[in-house]
Each structure stands twice: as structure tokens, then as C-alpha cells.
Amino acid sequence: MRRYLLHLSYFGTRYRGLQKQNINGDPKFDDSHTICGLLEIALKGCEPLNHPYVIPSSRTDKGVHALCNTVHVDLDGDPQKICSRSIHLHLNRFFTFNDHDIRILKVQQVPEEFHSRHLAYERQYLFRLAVPRIGVPWRQRLMVPAPLTEHNRCCFLQDPNFDSEAIKAACDIFVGVKDFGALCSKSRQRSGKVVTTVREVRSLDLAPGAPFVPSRQLSEDYTFWQFSCVGKSFLYHQVRRMVSALITYGQGRVGLPDIQRLIDEPVPDSWSPIYQTVGAQGLFLVDVLYRAEDLACNEELTAHQRKVKLLEEDAARIQHELIAFDGTVMDKINLKTRLLQIKKSLSTSSS
Incomplete structure (x- = not known):
């Protein structure tokens, strides 16, 4: 059994979120409406001996996108047929031929104890929004040009009032180790799913943004901004x-x-409906970062470890044979010579 870390990118509009929905408590149920569910369906095509349970690092809701998210999965089978390269090729072939908005960026083998969620030390998010230069009456909002290149990729505001300098200064209120209980819904807290509402926001900034595709019309009608949160x-x-x-x-x-x-009184009642939670379409998970030592396992290293294990097993077998030896002197000398060669190889491998 080998564990693999998959780096993937996707547009979340078409899917019911990242997390697989288990029907009737059956974890092996094929869920073609979520990204993890589709990953498991695609991984079955690699013909592993086990069911490919996918464990995500960062759950994203319906409509949220990812420039780079990660999951890990355990796969059992012939290492000549199931390896990082073959998994990468097979998954992208599956998603391309089936017209899915999902692509695999990288596949790497990781240590057996690696966990994509627990060992992530940093997550980076981006929220894109466009502010109109002129006020748009509610009944005329659909008449304002909003090109398909930005459809479900950006949050378009209707109010031109937007004090960017005031927002930049206010961002600092959320930075640091704070109790964000006011930002957690009452139903979420009652469910018992939230153990603690204390989190560390390492940075939160507002900066000028840009449309995906340069457009004179967009530049005349909107100003683009982006929030970055780490x-x-x-x-x-x-x-x-x-x-x-x-x-x-x-x-x-x-x-x-x-x-x-919202910070001084970290309870759900501090959250007011006037804030109107923005939609998911402007939110992107940019990256999930890990420490190099936690990823310190690749297929070359694993092959080396397998070689060392075989040498150790040979050495143990020869030592056992020498203890119970009942052959010629020459055979005993050959066994000792072989044992010395193995020990020398082990010494070289460990240095």
C-alpha cells in the first residue's frame, strides 16, 4: 500500500462541493456530483486492489474554485502499473474526456503517516470582486456588461461606494490569533462540529485586481479588487x-x-444580517503548503528503502543459517563472505 498526494485545480461551479456525500452511510458509493467523488471514480480506473478513499486537505463549498488544492489517497497494487506518473496521466485523461472542470497538477508519493489536512501548515485564499464605476439601479443590473470570462469567477457588486483605503486599514482587525466565533453560524456551533473558534489569520490584504481577459469595456465599467488571506x-x-x-x-x-x-464579542449574535455573506463564486483556494520534511518521500527513496529492507532480510537469514549450520567449511566461508558483503552494502546505503 502506497500513499499519494494529489495536487489539483478546479472550477467549483458545476459541483456540489469538494467533499464526497456518502449515501446511506456507504463510503464506497459512487458520487459523481462532488470533486472527491469524481476523483474516487477516476482512481478506480487505475485498478488498485483497494477502494481509493480520497482524503481532502481543505474542503471547499459548492461554487468555490481552487487554483491548487490537495488530497491524499492510499493505493495498493503493482508499483510498475500504479505510480505517480501513471496516476497523473490516467486522471487527467479521465477528466478531459469526460469534460470535467478538474485537472491534476502533480502527483507524488508521500510517507505512510502523511496526512493532507493535518500536516498542511498554510492555506492561501483569494477573493475577487468588481466594483461598478457608476451606480446601477436594481432593475437594470442585468444590462451592465459582465462578460462570460468572468461568469461565476468574480463577485460583481452593484454599489459603486467602495472606500478601499478604509478597508485596507480595517483588515488588521482580523489579523493575528483571534476568536472568530462571531463568523461561525449558530447552527454550525450547535451541531458540535466546531471544537474551537480560535484561528490565526497570518495576513489579510486588499489590492487592485484585474479581469481574467483584458477588456476595454470592463475597464470602463468596473474596478477590480482582490482580497488575499493566509x-x-x-x-x-x-x-x-x-x-x-x-x-x-x-x-x-x-x-x-x-x-x-465581531472580534471583541465572538458569539454568533454579533453577526448582523446587514453584512450579507458574499457568494462563493469569487473565492479561490490558491495553495496548500507543506513542510519539505513532511513530504520527504519519493519513489526513488522508496525503492532505496525496499533495497535496504531486502538486504536486512538476507542478512538475518544468513545469520540464522550460520547458527544452525551443518555443512562444509567452504560453504560456511561462503556464507560469512556473503554476510560481510551485505553488511558493507548496508553501511554504504545508510551513509
Whole structure:
């Protein structure tokens, strides 16, 4: 059994989220509506001896995209047929031929104790939004050009009021080790799924953005911005709710004390409906980072470890034969010579 880390990119619009939905408690159920479910279906094509249970590092909701997310999976089978390269090729062939918005960026073998979620030390998110240069009446909002290149890839605001400098200054309220209980829904806390609402936001910034494809019309009608958020882990909807609160403040609909209250009074009642949580379409998981020592296992290293294990087994077998030896002197000399050669090889391998 070998463990593999898969780096993947996807547009989340078509799917019901990343996490597989188990029907009737059956973990082997084929779920073609989620990204993890499709990964498991595709991995079956590699013909492993076991069911390929996929463990994601960072769950994303329906509509959220990923420039790079990660999952790990255990696969048992012939290492000549199931390896990083063959998995990579097979999965991308499956997703391409079946017209899915999912692509595998990289596949690597990792240590057996590696865990994609527990060992991630940093996650990076990006939220894209476009602010109109002129106010748009509610009934005319569909008349404003919003090209297909940005469809479900960006959050388009209707209010041109957007104080970017005030928002940049307010971002610091959320940076650091804070209790984000106010950003966690009441139903989520009642369910018992949240153990602690304390999280560390390492950075949160607002910077000028850009459309995916340069467009004169877009530049005339909208100003693009992007929030960048970095931390080890986040609560459910935390990033989107931080962005929502900051946008609402930048539009002048709440004051700075209201934003500060979300941290000073970390209970769900501090969250006001006026913030209106932004949609998922503008949110991108940019990357999931790991320490090099946690990934310190590749197929060359594994092959080396297998060689060392075989040498150790040979040495143990020869030592056992020498203890119970009942042959000629020459045979005994040959066994001792072979044992010395193995020990020399082991010494060279460990240096």
C-alpha cells in the first residue's frame, strides 16, 4: 500500500462541493456530483486492489474554485502499473474526456503517516470582486456588461461606494490569533462540529485586481479588487464572512466599531444580517503548503528503502543459517563472505 498526494485545480461551479456525500452511510458509493467523488471514480480506473478513499486537505463549498488544492489517497497494487506518473496521466485523461472542470497538477508519493489536512501548515485564499464605476439601479443590473470570462469567477457588486483605503486599514482587525466565533453560524456551533473558534489569520490584504481577459469595456465599467488571506486553517465560511464585513464597512453601511465587535464579542449574535455573506463564486483556494520534511518521500527513496529492507532480510537469514549450520567449511566461508558483503552494502546505503 502506497500513499499519494494529489495536487489539483478546479472550477467549483458545476459541483456540489469538494467533499464526497456518502449515501446511506456507504463510503464506497459512487458520487459523481462532488470533486472527491469524481476523483474516487477516476482512481478506480487505475485498478488498485483497494477502494481509493480520497482524503481532502481543505474542503471547499459548492461554487468555490481552487487554483491548487490537495488530497491524499492510499493505493495498493503493482508499483510498475500504479505510480505517480501513471496516476497523473490516467486522471487527467479521465477528466478531459469526460469534460470535467478538474485537472491534476502533480502527483507524488508521500510517507505512510502523511496526512493532507493535518500536516498542511498554510492555506492561501483569494477573493475577487468588481466594483461598478457608476451606480446601477436594481432593475437594470442585468444590462451592465459582465462578460462570460468572468461568469461565476468574480463577485460583481452593484454599489459603486467602495472606500478601499478604509478597508485596507480595517483588515488588521482580523489579523493575528483571534476568536472568530462571531463568523461561525449558530447552527454550525450547535451541531458540535466546531471544537474551537480560535484561528490565526497570518495576513489579510486588499489590492487592485484585474479581469481574467483584458477588456476595454470592463475597464470602463468596473474596478477590480482582490482580497488575499493566509492562515493555517479557517472556520466554515470564515473567509467569505470576513470579506463581507469589510465590504459592508467600505460601503459605509457599518462603522469600524461594528467590525471590531465581531472580534471583541465572538458569539454568533454579533453577526448582523446587514453584512450579507458574499457568494462563493469569487473565492479561490490558491495553495496548500507543506513542510519539505513532511513530504520527504519519493519513489526513488522508496525503492532505496525496499533495497535496504531486502538486504536486512538476507542478512538475518544468513545469520540464522550460520547458527544452525551443518555443512562444509567452504560453504560456511561462503556464507560469512556473503554476510560481510551485505553488511558493507548496508553501511554504504545508510551513509
